[in-house]
Structures are given as structure tokens and as C-alpha cells.
Amino acid sequence: MDQRTVDVVIVGGGPGGLSAALVLGRSRRSVVLIDSGHPRNEVTYESHGFLTRDGIKPFELRELAHEQMKTYPNVTIVSDLVEGVVNEQKQFKTTTQTGSVYYSRKVIFATGLKEDIPDIPGLDQVYGKSVFSCPYCDAWEHCDQAIAMIGNKQDLIHYIRLIYNWSKDLIVATNGPAKLTEKEKQELSQHKVRLIETPIKEVISKDGFLEQIVFNDGETIYREAGFIVDTGAEQATMLPRELGIKLNDKHGFETKEHGKTSIDGLFIIGDAAKRFTGLMGAASEGYETGVYMNKEFVEEDWFK
Numbered sequence: 001m002d003q004r005t006v007d008v009v010i011v012g013g014g015p016g017g018l019s020a021a022l023v024l025g026r027s028r029r030s031v032v033l034i035d036s037g038h039p040r041n042e043v044t045y046e047s048h049g050f051l052t053r054d055g056i057k058p059f060e061l062r063e064l065a066h067e068q069m070k071t072y073p074n075v076t077i078v079s080d081l082v083e084g085v086v087n088e089q090k091q092f093k094t095t096t097q098t099g100s101v102y103y104s105r106k107v108i109f110a111t112g113l114k115e116d117i118p119d120i121p122g123l124d125q126v127y128g129k130s131v132f133s134c135p136y137c138d139a140w141e142h143c144d145q146a147i148a149m150i151g152n153k154q155d156l157i158h159y160i161r162l163i164y165n166w167s168k169d170l171i172v173a174t175n176g177p178a179k180l181t182e183k184e185k186q187e188l189s190q191h192k193v194r195l196i197e198t199p200i201k202e203v204i205s206k207d208g209f210l211e212q213i214v215f216n217d218g219e220t221i222y223r224e225a226g227f228i229v230d231t232g233a234e235q236a237t238m239l240p241r242e243l244g245i246k247l248n249d250k251h252g253f254e255t256k257e258h259g260k261t262s263i264d265g266l267f268i269i270g271d272a273a274k275r276f277t278g279l280m281g282a283a284s285e286g287y288e289t290g291v292y293m294n295k296e297f298v299e300e301d302w303f304k
């Protein structure tokens, strides 16, 4: 249990929160970063597309950041769950599950999202291992393999064209009537992409590796990897909502430039605001917000 007053509390220790902590630490700000340890990509073995860290394990990226943060004794990383943030006169009070209380002039939420995958038996066993959602994150490793696209959504055709870029050995299993026009269905047969609208009974895998998709009519198709067409994702925490921050039409928290919100001193960055920033994007936002926030501190203190 801890109680202290710092310049900044950062809620969430993914690439967004950690990057903000680094630049604020280097700016001599006292920072407490509180993280509950469940990032959006925690189910994956490898992360891709982060410059110099392509293929790194999600938690290794964090461990490296924690190690390097030891250079800055003014930054404290705490493993805990934030349960409350209230905006009291000119300061925020942050309370945690273990009973710690932190007072700060500013707060950053970098709390990310929680994935919500379709309710198909066996799909949770392969998600993040051999079935993914973001081709830029995971398609290269499955180039030219036997791929299944699973699910349905408006503008499905665009996502099919995209995945076809990585493998032409493609089936599309929409688990019900496809949201495709007759012309789009013709496009698929011209490209030898099989469309299966029969509901999916189950997904069979071994150690996270997709093996077969079994349909309600008994057909079974061998596949090596897959992409879920439309994963839902919810906010990991609704604490910003309790402070009065609205959700936008994409279910991200409403923010302005530099991650500012309608409340002075409260910032939201990364997936929590943008739905999908990727690791680099979240880290970049953390840096930008950290720099902007330090500028605010400097101005506020100069004219105090």
C-alpha cells in the first residue's frame, strides 16, 4: 500500500503508457505508472512491425522498457489495478485495488482495449497463435499458406481483397449469409476464393495451431492459419467515462490534439482513443503526449 503525490499518474503500461513515462521521466517529472498487466495482444507469441523489435514477445518489449526505466528514479512502475480516478480541486486522486492512493496534477489513461472474438467453439484456442485480426501484424508469417477468413461484416469484400495480397489459397467462411453483393460473389469465384455461408460448428486445433474448420453440414476443411473478419473490442476500463469523457462513434474515448480531453490535465492515448494504433503508434502517441504535457508543466510553473 502506497500513498504519495506526484506530477503524473499514468494508468496502463503498454507501449503508450511506457513511452509517455520515459519522456516524462527524462523531463524530471515524478511519475507513477500503474499497470494491471493484461495488454490487448497478450494472447500472441510474437509482435511485429515495431522498428528494431520485429518478432519480439509482447512481454519482452515491456521488460526491456522496465529495465531501461531504472535509469530514472523519478519514475515508479507499480503492478496494480486502478479502480478510481476522481478530479478534485486542481488535482486528481487515483485509487487502486491494493489500497494505494496517488495524488497528481495530471493523469494519462493508456488503458487499451479488450478483444471480443466471435463465439465459435475452439476459436479462442487459436486466436493470436494462428488466427489473427490484423494482417499488417501477422500475415507475413503465413504468406501463401491455406488461409481461412472467418466472419462477416459490411464491406467484407475489401478485407478479402486485402488478405488475398498475402495468400491466394483462401476460403471465406461467413458463418451465415454473406454481406456480399452478387457482383462481389462473382469476383470471388473469378479469383478462385471459395465462399462458405454454412454456419461453423467448430474450429479444431493443436497447441494453438489451426488444423480444421468443421461446418454444420459435416464438411471439414483443412487450414493452416486464419483471419477473423470482425473482432469486437471493448474499452479495458470505463474510468474515463466516469470522469465525463464521452465515447465517439467508434467506441474510442473522445480526445483532441496531443491526447488532451475535455478535462484539463486528463489525457487519453493509444488504443483507448483510436481503436487501433499498433505498438509503434501507441508508443508515438505516448511520446507526443509526454512532450506536450511537460510543456504545460513548464508554462504553469513559470507563471505560478
Ligand SMILES: Cc1cc2nc3c(=O)[nH]c(=O)nc-3n(C[C@H](O)[C@H](O)[C@H](O)COP(=O)(O)OP(=O)(O)OC[C@H]3O[C@@H](n4cnc5c(N)ncnc54)[C@H](O)[C@@H]3O)c2cc1C
Residues within 6 Å of the ligand: 011, 012, 013, 014, 015, 016, 017, 034, 035, 036, 037, 038, 039, 040, 041, 043, 044, 046, 047, 048, 049, 050, 080, 081, 082, 083, 110, 111, 112, 113, 115, 127, 128, 132, 133, 134, 137, 138, 236, 237, 269, 270, 271, 272, 276, 277, 278, 279, 280, 282
Ligand atoms: C492478437 C493481437 C495481435 C497484435 N499484434 C500486433 C503486432 O504484431 N504489432 C502491432 O503493432 N500491434 C499489434 N496488436 C495491436 C497492439 O496490441 C495494440 O495496438 C497496442 O497494444 C496498443 O497499445 P496501448 O498502450 O494503447 O494498450 P495496451 O498495450 O493494450 O496496454 C494497456 C495496458 O493498460 C492496462 N490497464 C487497463 N486498465 C487498467 C486499469 N484500470 N488499471 C491499471 N492498468 C490497466 C492493461 O492491463 C494493459 O497492460 C495486436 C493486437 C491483437 C489483439
